Amino acid sequence: MEGLIDFSAAEPLFANEQERAQAVGRFRRIVGHFEAVEQPASRYGEGFNRPALVRLTFEYARSQESKDRFLGAFFRSLAIGMLDDDNVNLSDDSAVADFREAVFGFAEFLMANFFLPLRATTNKTPQPSPIYHAAVQQAQTQDDQQRIQDFVGTPERLSALRGSCLTRDRHRCVITHTFDIREALERFRRPPATDDDGNPLDMSNNGGLEVAHILPHALTKEENGELVWSTFPFLWGYTNSQQNESRKVAIAILNMFDSGVMHMIEGTDMHRPYNAITLSLEMHQRFGQFHIFFERIADASAPPHTYRINSFLPFSNQFPVTRTLSTHPSIDPPSERLLALHSAIGHILHLSGARDYIQVILRDMEDGVVREDGSTQLGDLLSIALQMRG
Secondary structure, eight states, rough: OOGGOTOOSSSSSOOHHHHHHHHHHHHHHHHHHHHHHHHOSSSSSOOHHHHHHHHHHTTTOHHHEEEEHHHHHHHHTSSSSSSOOOOOOOTTTHHHHHHHHHHHHHHHHHIIIIIHHOOOOSOHHHHHHHHHHHHHHHTTTTHHHHHHHHHHOOOOOOHHHHHHHHHHTTBBBBTTOOEEEHHHHHHHSSSSSOOOOOBBBBBBBBBOOEEEEESSOOOOOTTTTEEEESSSSGTTTHHHHHHHHHHHHHHHHHHEEEEEEEHHHGGGGGGGGGGGGEEHHHHHHHTTTTTTEEEOOTTTSSOOTTEEEEEEETTTOOOEEEEEEEBBBBBBOOHHHHHHHHHHHHHHHHHHHHHHHHHHHHHHHHTTTOTTTTOOOHHHHHHHHHHHHH
């Protein structure tokens, strides 16, 4: 397994566009073969389409370099070359069975080590399967591998970030424009009570506000070998080395999905204002579950930092809505790149059926339920537990 990991590979994967097109065509041929015959499950929450998840992750990768890295990891996990087509026989039943196992395994690796822990809040995250872990690790440059090795979070309190975001966002939810109730009460003690724009406060539109990370602060920092911070309670109770390895794999996949993005969120940068927005409690929950997404309006006539905010939920009748995010001369605005990455992850989860699938797994893990109708994802529950202990 050690031989599969090449940390020094920084050369471009393709010599020209013709080679890239050949590899993309080969990828689509293999994945498309299995996606075409994949039937949606009948039970709610079982509609996770594994080939679709693989295809969508490639299509929503944030740059050409990211797409190339993903292709490299995909073909390494299948143990075949990207360019020669003589060993891909989709008419041979034995070969098809082997490819199906590899494609589905790659999808489950992405699910178990990236999408599931990214979405989870109170569940135990799985450890990677070695072959897929190696394939993703090999997609990193040598510098990125070193950064992943050193990648840790920070115990810095969220109060400073919350204060910066409230100031920048003018004490309002960036989606609903709800005014912060605590700030409103303070201002009513010192009349006249006005908002940050000098207008009289409307007490009919206020509520609790929270700072919401655009990318979850799921990484931790260790000092003297002790865990000092974690926002994923399902990591508690496991050794620091197990937790670190799980986070490194998630970061490697993230960096493969958006090449170089890890530089924006490592260490204390995870808690910089460009990775956070102010939201009401309800909007924070929906945003954290990837139900809500921001899309930058690129029209030249639109003011800077203007977004169309929409929801995947069919009953969210307050969407879509257009908002121009507030700015501050000394506080970074929310990052367009990170909001686009959050949107891409949301679309992958929604279009592949993975969002509902994950929700069922998380609910079953929280409740400790084995359903009588057989709909419990026992394989996923057991693999999560076993991988964490492996």
